[in-house]
Amino acid sequence: MTIGIEHYLVVSLVLFLLGLFIVVTHRNGVRILMGVELILNSANLNFVAFNRYMPDSALSGNVFAIFVIILAAAEAVVALAIVLAVYQQFSTIHMDEISNMKH
């Protein structure tokens, strides 16, 4: 009944699938961003879990997770700026309606 690495991997996998589902199916740009965040978090969970279950890895997993979080912050800022710009430009944030590069 102890918790092994597989438990974390499955949780992470389901998180990833849910994120992917959001990215693939939802029309709202902000919702897609949420999906992306879920995917990033599932990766992070893998990093941290493997780090814990490989004690010799000297915290590299944790450091990686921190870098991923930093990247996620940068990504969210820029992505939201883009979403706002898109909204101003196209008056919609439905990503399937924005199918042409030049307005």
Added chain:
Amino acid sequence: MDFLMNAMQSLPASMQLSGPLAWTITALVAAGVTMGVVSLVALLAVYAERKVSADMQARVGPMHVGWHGILQTTADAIKLMLKEDLVPAMADKWLFITAPLLVFGGAFIGWAVLPLCKGWAPVDLNIGVVYLLATSSLVALGIIMAGWGSHNKWSLYGAMRTAAQFLSYEIPTALHLLPAILLAGSLNLTALANSQAGGMGNMANWAIWNPFCFLSFFCYFISGLAETNRVPFDLPESESELVAGFHVEYSGMRFAFFFLAEYAELFLVSAIASLVFLGGWNGPFGLESSFLYLAKVLVMMFVAIWLRWTLPRFRIDQLMGLCWKFLIPLGLINILGVGFWIYYFRT
């Protein structure tokens, strides 16, 4: 208070329990104690606020319930609890209900790492400061939730302002804690306070005497006030323009939660300031006492109340300008400065 500490520590032993169950029971008891303290602090703080403001405006304040109105806030609390629980028809019910809990929860879980008396905290977390910074963000989220859930434009405005203000002021709050943390070399609040013991009159080692930390202390207190939405930074509430901001639709018990959370946070900010900068329980003449610590917190709270009834409210652009153009650069400079200080005076 020292008795309390001993009692808490010996509790599991006296019940002859060990393992996770003991851990759980200790946690629950600690949570209960903390909850009681929070409520007590809030009740007293509201009373103090009323009385102080009355004094400042040459009034007498509440006088009828109890001796000099000392039971007035208790009576108010009872009144709020007995009021009808209203949810506006157009409101997003889930969000509307969750928001006060989130706000209060956010303020409350911060107390988990706060030393309540000399050397004892419910959870003596070794990265307590980071934990405090982390949990305080829940409050902002709760306020946004309240603003959105109320389906009211005043609420939404208040919520948006909160989000902006909160995101901005989180940065200087952290930045201005860092110089003192660098000096102490620890993120543990107890260790931070203990590291300031000793020196001339048990005061010379207070972080505030370091020139950089001296600046940081005031900047931190300003940022803290802004984070708790206290005047002069109470733009999210601003009674005069937004009616009451995010909690305009709330009444009864839910409103009480917001109220409680505000004073809990105020206490938290004051406590951190006194622990990190003012030596915590270390005081003059080699004194080390929980009462000294409490006295410092109360003085800080009094200053906050005093400011509330003295200063007018900022405009939103002034608020943001103060944060980004003044507090954050100063924080970075302070960190650099204290780094050099440590390099030259410690090594």
Added chain:
Amino acid sequence: MHLLEILSWLILALPLAAFAVQMAVGARLPRYGDFISIGAISLSLVFCLLVFFRVIVLEYSPDYVFAVSYPWFSGGSIEFRWGFYIDNVTAFMLVVVGVVSTLVHIYSVGYMHGEENYHRFFAYLGLFSFSMFLLVLCDNLFTLYIAWELVGVSSYLLIGFYYTKHSAANACIKAFLTTRVGDVFMFLGILLLVLYTGQLAYHDVFNAVAHGEISGTVLTIAIVCLFGGAVGKSAQFPLHVWLPDAMEGPTPVSALIHAATMVAAGVYMVGRMFPMFSQSAEAMLVIAYIGLITAFFAATIAITQNDIKRVLAYSTISQLGYMVTALGVGAYTAGLYHLMTHAFFKALLFLCSGSVIHAAHTQDMREMGGLRKKMPITFATMLIGTLAIAGVPFFSGFGSKDAIMAGALAFGSEHGAHMTIFIGLFVAAGMTAFYMFRLIFMTFYGESRNQHSYDHAHESPASMTVPLLILAVLSIAGGFGLYGGLWFNHLVVPPALQEAAHAAAEHGGEHGGAHGEAWIHYGAMGLSIFVAALGIFLSWVVYGVKWISAEKTAAAIRPIYQLSFNKYYVDEFYQKIVIAFVLWIRKVLAAFDRIVIDGIVNLTAPLMRGGATFSGGFDHYVVDGVLNLGALIVQAAGSVSVMLQNGVIQSYILKAAIAAAVILVVHQYIQFWL
């Protein structure tokens, strides 16, 4: 760094910097930036004087040498270095170049005032000064050749300064190409030396020659080839034709390049290489005779010319011939001494002629006359220059020319067969005095022959006259009285060269006035004074008081006069024979080209056309067919896949992810199926 090293760097850098600045921003500076050029060249002059002072005065020793060299690059087995080589000769030459350059710069301010491209002129002057300094300072053959060509280029630019004038454009091309003939020989000479010795630096080459690494006929050929460069640059017969034409350039240029410095470069080069040249008696003899021919023929031409600058040009050629002869007969110091004195008085004469031209607006002496009263300063200074060149005692030309005569006389007395050299020089000296005073009389005395230009004539501005005065002083002082030659002799001959000179003296004559026997020296002196006086007297008789009519005399000896007047038809000879030969070869080659090469090309055309027709058909039916088939397939596939391409990025992600998932699932479960 040694002081001399720093000074050498500065001397080189300043004119080059002035050149760069003038080229880049000269047009936009106040006064077109002439002050920059003048400042730079003046500073260079100051540094030259410092070098002179240090080398000649402070640390004087006959064999003073300062050498420094820097690695440059290496090609094959030869390491190319470049550096400075400063001895007494270099110090002297630096002062000559510096003084004349500076004075010409200053003079140009007045002379070129208001010209178009004023700043460009100064830029070219700066480039020329740099090149000349480099030529003087450098320590090896390779750098010498580079400086040599740079001098040629800047001379080309300066002669062609009025490039819109057709004659100037032609003259600069002619000058460049003619000197190039000499340069090719010089390059061959350098190549021969490098081939045999593997060295480039002067010293190493001299050592190699002294050790016999190159000797005999090969050495003679190498030396004659090197001398070919001097023939071109110093306008020796038969490559002298460019110098008179080069007078199309502005007069300061004539003074700077075609009187004082560049044309002296050949002489300087021979002087610099003297230890090597003196190893080959045959080559020395060739040099001596070429110098003699040049000196004599140029003098005869100068008598009949009417253009004031052409007279001076031929006079220059003649004087260069003197120098070369001096070198050829082993009177090494006399040649270099004459180089210095000539630089001063010929620059003076040219600048005076410029002043006259500036005033009279013509170059034809027949249009002038009586300018003495209008232009007293110009007259006085020009008279001093003329006296100097004529070899009148107490002027600089006397000492140097006398030394050359003495050298030639000594050579002749040793080898009776070569007494011709002395006699030729002697006669040429008389002619020199004659034509120079002819110039003076025609220009400054008598009545004006063109009243209009006479009325407008006036003295030149101070920026022009001051250099004249300075040069006049130098033209007198440069002679050091009567005994300059003796003094100079001690000054510039390092012992190493003395030995070489002695070696030359063993088969040649005694090499200079000082070491000559007394009768040679005083005899030569007396004779040269005599011919100078004779020349002046004749000139006075013909052009001064006109007892003898010049026209009648010319008519009496008409064929000779025509020969002289037409410069012995050398130009025509080149035009008719040499250039015609080249043109003929060109025609032959053109015919070969047309008939043989074009024939082959024309033959290939039908072949190619046949091949092209075939390959075109193949292309059209086979290759295009395949391609069209491919295109059809791609089009069909595209019309299917365009349905996938709907512009919605999410659908792309979906499709990619589904593809990945399918692959994954297949990969996972395939083991069960198999």
Added chain:
Amino acid sequence: MDALLPSLLFYAFAGVILGSAAFTAFARDIVHAAFSLLFTFFGLACLYLYLGADFVGLSQVVIYVGGILVLLLFGVMFTGHQTQETEKRTVNFYWGLALIALLGAGMVPALLKAPWAVKSAAELPEAKSTISSIATLLMTDYLLPFEIASLLLLMALIGAVVIARGETKTDEGESPETSA
């Protein structure tokens, strides 16, 4: 008994995380979805703490809850509550479901079968505080990535400002949507 509580805690956290994430994925209201994300992030932070990664856990709370989530809510509020009840919120909904089913079917056996070079839970050392080790790592082995990350944040900040403000320049009625 001793092993039960930690396991139960894990399952509780996993339940919170996956439940709230699923709510995010399937909720009709985007604001609800966003707030549901709060629980996902918070649960993940708890899971990190549970894994002994205290600093990562708190960073998760600070940055995701305090930063990114608030930003997402901003995004929702600025772009308006656009999706009406009647409007279609998703595309390819069933394709998406098929996709995650397929991927899950492919991945789960792969995860379980893979010979991970890890230790079993019993062999693991006691979790210690990671913060000073991480600080040392960031200042030594990972100094360059750390500095690059700071640069990246600066670039993101400036870039975001530029992108978001870009439209204010065309206020003179030139922008297509105002004229259209």
